[in-house]
Amino acid sequence: MSGAPSSKRPSARPARAKNAKPWADKSSKQASPKAKRPSQPAAARTAKAAPERAPSPRAAEQKIYGEKACQVLFARRPEAIIRLYLNAEQAPKCAAMMKYLAKAKKAYHLVEDAELDKLAASQHHGGIVMLVQQPESLPLHRYLRQQKDANSDLILAMDGVSNPHNLGAIARTCAHFGVKAILLPEAQLLYSGASVRTAAGGAEFVQAVHCEKLPEALLLCRQAGYQLMSTSSHKGESLYQATLPAKAVMVFGEEMFGVSKAVAQKADTLLRIPGTDQVESLNVSVAAALIIGEWYRQHGG
Numbered sequence: 001m002s003g004a005p006s007s008k009r010p011s012a013r014p015a016r017a018k019n020a021k022p023w024a025d026k027s028s029k030q031a032s033p034k035a036k037r038p039s040q041p042a043a044a045r046t047a048k049a050a051p052e053r054a055p056s057p058r059a060a061e062q063k064i065y066g067e068k069a070c071q072v073l074f075a076r077r078p079e080a081i082i083r084l085y086l087n088a089e090q091a092p093k094c095a096a097m098m099k100y101l102a103k104a105k106k107a108y109h110l111v112e113d114a115e116l117d118k119l120a121a122s123q124h125h126g127g128i129v130m131l132v133q134q135p136e137s138l139p140l141h142r143y144l145r146q147q148k149d150a151n152s153d154l155i156l157a158m159d160g161v162s163n164p165h166n167l168g169a170i171a172r173t174c175a176h177f178g179v180k181a182i183l184l185p186e187a188q189l190l191y192s193g194a195s196v197r198t199a200a201g202g203a204e205f206v207q208a209v210h211c212e213k214l215p216e217a218l219l220l221c222r223q224a225g226y227q228l229m230s231t232s233s234h235k236g237e238s239l240y241q242a243t244l245p246a247k248a249v250m251v252f253g254e255e256m257f258g259v260s261k262a263v264a265q266k267a268d269t270l271l272r273i274p275g276t277d278q279v280e281s282l283n284v285s286v287a288a289a290l291i292i293g294e295w296y297r298q299h300g301g
Contacts, residue, residue, distance in 0.1 A: 060134040065125035072201030083131040084108035090127040137187030137208040152246035157183040160254030168198025169285035175202030177296040236270030
């Protein structure tokens with residue numbers, strides 16, 4: 001009789017593990033140390049995995065979803081795909097992708113939308129979800145070294161901007177106008193599923209550059225020959241009358257509080273986007289699009 005409960009218990013557990021197999025086991029273990037995605041914990045895990053694989057790709061896995069985001073990633077970094085989940089509607093569009101994965105001996109699964117909802121933690125997946133290796137972020141000093149001989153370069157610096165939809169929209173604009181870098185305290189903010197989906201493939205063309213303290217990072221940029229710009233809703237030079245520097249860092253603040261004082265004080269130029277003043281300010285992604293577009297008109301086009 002004691003065998004009955006013990007046989008039930010094992011069968012119940014595997015059933016739950018099977019349902020959660022794609023990511024649930026991983027995410028449930030990572031839920032408490034969710035900080036395993038930032039660079040420091042990743043480095044710690046790399047040290048453990050070093051004897052087997054130096055880069056430790058598991059430390060940098062991420063879920064992405066959305067048809068455009070997934071197709072662009074496949075076109076640019078097919079080797080980064082670990083696993084693919086898609087519905088029957090997406091299958092014909094992803095024939096080349098599935099063929100590549102089969103040849104590379106990587107798994108793909110045809111699943112129902114309900115399963116995709118769970119995997120993406122969103123209903124806005126467009127019928128496709130991928131588990132992929134997250135691209136590496138660059139430390140600021142290395143990015144500045146790469147751009148040392150560039151005649152023009154625009155870096156966007158995020159001061160408290162963390163909304164994934166705003167970051168995704170900004171990344172999409174950066175890709176359109178050829179802006180190479182977004183400076184963030186946590187690079188994985190740019191690579192969240194929601195941000196990558198909103199960027200519609202643009203995240204693959206933008207480098208996440210990380211820094212711990214933005215005021216110090218801005219000083220490094222100034223020493224490297226960049227001028228610092230920030231926005232203000234009530235003062236500053238009109239965007240359309242200003243001569244924007246060819247090498248510049250443009251700082252954008254969190255919508256509710258704007259750019260912090262410690263950062264604003266370091267700006268060489270304050271820019272104002274002229275308008276009717278019927279609203280206090282623009283959404284940060286809209287403001288970024290206008291300023292990047294004007295910088296591109298003056299220096300990029």
